[in-house]
Amino acid sequence: MTVAPFMPQTNLSVRLPAPSMDLAGFTSLFAVAIVNRDFRNLLLHDPKAALENGYLGEQFYLSDAEQNLLISIQADSLTDLAKQFIVSAETAV
Secondary structure, eight states: OOOOOOOOOOOOOOOOOOOSOOOOOHHHHHHHHHHHHHHHHHHHHHHHHHHHHOOTTOOOOOOOOHHHHHHHOOOHHHHHHHHHHHHHHHOOO
């Protein structure tokens, strides 16, 4: 008897920016924003300061274009910021 591997079903569909964009800096940035409320609030209200200050002595390595994109987004929540980033990154490619 052959047993098929368990494959969970989900309705979640995630579209990431084009592969040419290096997401390591954004991954770190969003990870900190998820776990630290103060950093998240700074990122949402003053993204330029959040990028300049970094977190616990560490900087986020983003290209100038990526920094400009992040600074240009107006968002009320981290979810909204991520959605706008994805849409903007897709259209920029």
